[in-house]
Amino acid sequence: xxxxxxxxxxxxxxxxxxxxxxxxxxxxxxxxxxxxxxxxxxxxxxxxxxxxxxxxxxxxxxxxxxxxxxxxxxxxxxxxxxxxxxxxxxxxxxxxxxxxxxxxxxxxxxxxxxxxxxxxxxxxxxxxxxxxxxxxxxxxxxxxxxxxxxxxxxxxxxxxxxxxxxxxxxxxxxxxxxxxxxxxxxxxxxxxxxxxxxxxxxxxxxxxxxxxxxxxxxxxxxxxxxxxxxxxxxxxxxxxxxxxxxxxxxxxxxxxxxxxxxxxxxxxxxxxxxxxxx
Amino acid sequence: xxxxxxxxxxxxxxxxxxxxxxxxxxxxxxxxxxxxxxxxxxxxxxxxxxxxxxxxxxxxxxxxxxxxxxxxxxxxxxxxxxxxxxxxxxxxxxxxxxxxxxxxxxxxxxxxxxxxxxxxxxxxxxxxxxxxxxxxxxxxxxxxxxxxxxxxxxxxxxxxxxxxxxxxxxxxxxxxxxxxxxxxxxxxxxxxxxxxxxxxxxxxxxxxxxxxxxxxxxxxxxxxxxxxxx
Ligand code: SF4
Ligand code: SF4
Ligand code: SF4
Ligand code: FES
Ligand code: FES
Numbered sequence: 385x386x387x388x389x390x391x392x393x394x395x396x397x398x399x400x401x402x403x404x405x406x407x408x409x410x411x412x413x414x415x416x417x418x419x420x421x422x423x424x425x426x427x428x429x430x431x432x433x434x435x436x437x438x439x440x441x442x443x444x445x446x447x448x449x450x451x452x453x454x455x456x457x458x459x460x461x462x463x464x465x466x467x468x469x470x471x472x473x474x475x476x477x478x479x480x481x482x483x484x485x486x487x488x489x490x491x492x493x494x495x496x497x498x499x500x501x502x503x504x505x506x507x508x509x510x511x512x513x514x515x516x517x518x519x520x521x522x523x524x525x526x527x528x529x530x531x532x533x534x535x536x537x538x539x540x541x542x543x544x545x546x547x548x549x550x551x552x553x554x555x556x557x558x559x560x561x562x563x564x565x566x567x568x569x570x571x572x573x574x575x576x577x578x579x580x581x582x583x584x585x586x587x588x589x590x591x592x593x594x595x596x597x598x599x600x601x602x603x604x605x606x607x608x609x610x611x612x613x614x615x616x617x618x619x620x621x622x623x624x625x626x627x628x629x630x631x632x633x634x635x636x637x638x639x640x641x642x643x644x645x646x647x648x649x650x651x652x653x654x655x656x657x658x659x660x661x662x
Numbered sequence: 663x664x665x666x667x668x669x670x671x672x673x674x675x676x677x678x679x680x681x682x683x684x685x686x687x688x689x690x691x692x693x694x695x696x697x698x699x700x701x702x703x704x705x706x707x708x709x710x711x712x713x714x715x716x717x718x719x720x721x722x723x724x725x726x727x728x729x730x731x732x733x734x735x736x737x738x739x740x741x742x743x744x745x746x747x748x749x750x751x752x753x754x755x756x757x758x759x760x761x762x763x764x765x766x767x768x769x770x771x772x773x774x775x776x777x778x779x780x781x782x783x784x785x786x787x788x789x790x791x792x793x794x795x796x797x798x799x800x801x802x803x804x805x806x807x808x809x810x811x812x813x814x815x816x817x818x819x820x821x822x823x824x825x826x827x828x829x830x831x832x833x834x835x836x837x838x839x840x841x842x843x844x845x846x847x848x849x850x851x852x853x854x855x856x857x858x859x860x861x862x863x864x865x866x867x868x869x870x871x872x873x874x875x876x877x878x879x880x881x882x883x884x885x886x887x888x889x890x891x892x
Binding site for chain 2: 439
């Protein structure tokens, strides 16, 4: 990604109201932060004063003007997590990583931030590391989380890992369950949907464990393609989610049993997802 | 036209007139800090509060931003207004005691104490400089950055802005900069000449701890010095 792509991003958002935030979000998703050059180009292409763009970029905590670490640790200090001891968890992360919230460790490994409510209050205190949710965290678990992150969060044993929990989802159109107990992945019923890419249509099965990215598919699809996903029951295309926080593709919303939605990114290989326990 | 009463006196004003303008028209003084003719009202300093409404519905509003309404009853110097005004000045004194403008206002309103934790801010975030730069100089070189406790005024990335016209307008209107420039003995002013762009402060080697809010400052830019090096 170079700054050359920025005008195209700007172009895409020019006519929606409040487009600036979406533009900055997308630029940040591409670079991992908002480089100074990028802001200058955004100002030039949107024909807005740089000082306004800089003002917005420094106002929202979601934006960072400095490069972030390899791993982003977000400690929820929202009300529900707060009363369950989130401040102690945050303090422990600060102590062990030796940075303040908003800062990055000198080795660029970790960025620590505190956030206000991740929408998973019942699981609080919640800590999210690179999109992986850790529930019921207390100060004594902090070391373990940091170590796991260093080892690589995607490699971890699923069975012994409490941060991973199974979800049950259904089609956002016909509400038919998408769970397929006949074909388990990671030991739990998989989520079965139809995928289409070019001329190929076939099934795609996803692990129902939130935090696991294991999938199986009938046809191999190339990495980085944005797939079209359909409900195998009503055959409507599953679309209409928000933009993926990682790559900007339009996400696929699924209904969570028990209330809420989960959105997954249809880009092969992208780990973007949004959990919204309504 | 809109009819309202200010301190019991009826007055007729055009639609869109603020209470401050209406009161000025009748000659009732209302102190202001972040208001300046020719700049859009901003309502940041709260000094221009007046009381509107009757009985239990009476409330304080900032006259510089509140538009005249038909039949409105306005009091510009009720005891509630006077109390609020003094408190606001006390708060301003707590944050920026070195501002000559604030000191003068406090003296004029008989504020004799300051009961809050003393701070020495370089800026009260009144936004005059930002509006000056945008609305009169059409430059938009400086603006607000960050938020909450970390809110500050300056150029993007704290580097010399290509939009800045070096007009000095921002420094000229700043109520917090004045004393920093003139120190506490106006006749021995360190500078006060920001507006003509040759402030003596830059001739002085030592600037002590009198931090200047303009980073980069017009004068400092000309001499190639950075504030932090002063
Ligand atoms: S000196 Fe520069 S920053 Fe200040 S008002 Fe003029 S143009 Fe704006
Ligand atoms: S720098 Fe001066 S004019 Fe600008 S906001 Fe601060 S106090 Fe007001
Ligand atoms: S540095 Fe600039 S604003 Fe500060 S006292 Fe000198 S001329 Fe005035
Ligand atoms: S308060 Fe932490 S998830 Fe809601
Ligand atoms: S003059 Fe009205 S709020 Fe400052």
